[in-house]
Amino acid sequence: MASGPLKVALVAGEASGDILGAGLMRALKQRHPQVQFIGVGGPLMEAQGLVSYFPMERLAVMGLVEVLGRLRELLARRKALIATLIGERPDVFIGIDAPDFTLNIELRLRQAGIKSVHYVSPSVWAWRQKRVLKIREGCDLMLTLFPFEARFYEEQGVPVRFVGHTLADAIPLEADRAAARAQIGLQAAGTVVALMPGSRGGEVGRLGGLFFDAAERLLAVRPDVHFVLPCANASRRAQLEAQLNGRELPLTLLDGQSHLALAACDAVLIASGTATLEALLYKRPMVVAYRVAPVTYWILKRMVKSPYVSLPNLLAQRLLVPELLQDAATPEALVDTLLPLLADGSVQTDSFDAIHRTLRQDASNQAAEAVLSLIDGTLP
Template structure:
């Protein structure tokens, strides 16, 4: 590679993409110091030196109903990026996740001779498998996080590299629960501790906060010494959850609201209630028994359900190829059902031990030194 400055345009769609992007940027910089990054990212990518054109939050919407609500703004941002990158072509474009936004952009840029890499395979194995044809047209290479994805792309003739999952590199294989409880000043040390993770997006927290507070109340009736840790991703989501606590007059509940610190909460916890998404994988890698839940607008759920291929939605179950943790979704996600499932889980020592073995096996499979493997797959496009 020459010493001239190369430009990589990157678009990440949410908090998990911001982490992936920052680690990848760092690994690319180690191999190719003369690279500048431009596009959409969050605080982590900005911290590694990205020139941010639009804040990441603009893209962090999910579900048909929410996307429709923000449709004009999203289309406007994508048009702006397309025109900018065609007028001043970067040496490479990397779309991180956000397939509904990134694939159309990648398609347009690839047609104008710009190499395109898509990092994180869209879940074609779970639903909307027909997207593989569009992916083939839109990307120069796909970087897959999960081992079962690689053969699907090879079969369809899409250049693919399995890179593992960066969280498996970052998170400890043997988390120290008691040390974490000491660090978080949880007393007594042997109390039953539950982590409640209602998601990182405001819409998710709005839909789940009421049920989460009600679930904590019911658990407390069965376990009077129980404690609850609620990590929240932003000031806005914290306010939403806090308002629900006040609305239910539950200020006396032993709930600790945290700014971030989701990993700490999962390490300290005996069990977690987790909104479906990347957090379920984080809980698995941190060997935290969990119940997965989710609520979305009724129309979005109805459409998604009709297109779903697999009987499960949670990443631990998908990676294990069977139900290893409970999934209680939509109308079934009542406080009664969630509290009962959590109590059944944490009180079953054999089930917890088996889960730890399953989660350890997943950890080993996904630990691949992902950022450097991804950077190695990308660097030839800058040559």
């Protein structure tokens, strides 16, 4: 492995990428102390020594309308970044997630003779599969968080390494339920159900009231149940409190602390999204629900190739957790599906444990090894 100075360029576009980037940088420094980091990242990456050309927040745009409003700035920043990095000639460029921004950079830099890596696969296996052609042209190495993604890229002829997921490394194989309940102020005995209707306003608008209706129905059957709901931020808390107005539910609202809620509960009623992976890693039986605008659902039904929407089912490659979508997501259906899991959720949780162990690969170190092997030309 090369021992001289190393220059690594990285670009992350949001907080989750900042976490991954910081872990990768830490692992690279342990193996190669003479490393310089340049690019774009957040406070965690800057704490590891990244010289960020501009604040990462300038890239953190969500929603079509918001992107269109900032498109001129984003394109100008990307053009300037490409020119700067071609001038700097790093040993490798690593785009962390944010595929709409980073894949173009990878392609241009690779054309200029700079090795490129993409860390976190976009969902090309589910929709817009033609993007894999651009990835194959612009990417020397794809680092995936999940094994099913790696299989897809192998079939498409893209160099790939499955490195595992940092959450699987961080979350213990067995969470302490009693300690989590004590921290929240809940009794050790009794049944606790976590309600997790999403982190975005639109999700909470469509699912919050539905989940509360289901909670009232469940309470009529199981009077011992207590509910816990982690609020993503102050705005979501205010939105949920408005939806709770007039209801009497034994419910504890938390500010953030989703991992604490998952550790404390016996089962979860949850919106489809990355939180389902966290519920899986905490080995909590779950029912997944989701609603979107009717037109969006009509479009997605025709675009998405995958038979499943939730990560646990994608990872298991079978219908492991119930998915109640659109009109199928009714309070009655949610309760009827959740009740058997409160009695015995082992069919789910045994599989969750196996998946957790598969994903627990020491991801940051695996990614660092792969990047350095690419630089040295020793990548298999």
